[in-house]
Amino acid sequence: MQLIIFDFDGTLVDSRALILECHRTVFTEFGLPVPAAQDSLALIGRSLELVLAELARPDAPVIAMVSAYARVLPQLRADPSFAETPFDGIGELLFGLSRRRDTQLGIATGHTSKAVVPALETLGWRDWFSTIQAADMAPSKPHPAMLLQALVATGVAADDAVFIGDTSFDMVMAKAAGVTGIGVTWGYHTAEQLTEAGADRVVETVNELRHHLATAP
Known part of the structure; x- marks a missing residue:
């Protein structure tokens, strides 16, 4: 990928x-x-x-x-009681992927850019992402615009891209954009919801996701 x-x-x-x-x-x-x-x-x-x-x-x-x-x-x-917390293993996964010379990383989120960019900066992740697509830059999910814009921004064909998300909105968006959709079950929608929405694959752990990304063509 x-x-x-x-x-x-x-x-x-x-x-x-x-x-x-x-x-x-x-x-x-x-x-x-x-x-x-x-x-x-x-x-x-x-x-x-x-x-x-x-x-x-x-x-x-x-x-x-x-x-x-x-x-x-x-x-x-700014209150530690409410600040976003990375899921276990995600930081290490992103760091490893960011070191791959043949791979670019992107974000497609329902947040606005003014909301997500500071969060990425606080987490120390901002520089790992080549493209950030947010709700103030495109129609809301499940419209495919965010993914299509990410493809244009990076010069990558849909067949060579994957979108990873935790909701049915994410999977419908991936399908509409012609991008492989991987659903993760540690978020807000169930494996059944992800599958029904068209997920090409559903993973239950970060380790499973890491293994899949390491072996995918």
């Missing part, structure tokens, strides 16, 4: 606590009922505006809520 693209939340990092606290803070600020955790987590991967519109009541000021979310996210992220 010449290009390996990763989703961020639920694939590289556990952001459950941060996302739920952001939702709680924003919905409370606007006097709206706080969504159930399972409802919030089920929508991770889509763009924030779509997520908030689905979780809030029809007359909710979604645009203002998006702005509030952008304000509270860095504040909460």
Whole structure:
């Protein structure tokens, strides 16, 4: 594989606590009922505006809520109780892949670039990625635009790329872009959901993912 693209939340990092606290803070600020955790987590991967519109009541000021979310996210992220935590073995996996001369790495996330780039910098991962595609640069997942843009940015053909994610939105996006989709089960959607969404392969551990990427043509 010449290009390996990763989703961020639920694939590289556990952001459950941060996302739920952001939702709680924003919905409370606007006097709206706080969504159930399972409802919030089920929508991770889509763009924030779509997520908030689905979780809030029809007359909710979604645009203002998006702005509030952008304000509270860095504040909460600075609190160790809520900061994203890499899944075990992910940092080592990314470092190893970044050393491969024939492979480029990418990100395709439902975050905005203003949200994901600082997170990558804090984790010390930013320089490992040749392309970062975010929600403010393309339509929301499962639209394939982010992956198609990553292919153009890196000059890699779809047949030589793979997208790794933890949600059905990720797998539908990969299929639509003509990219191999690998689903991981340590995130927010189940193996069954990933398979039904068209995953070409589903892995249950980081070690299994590492082995597959090491042996894939």
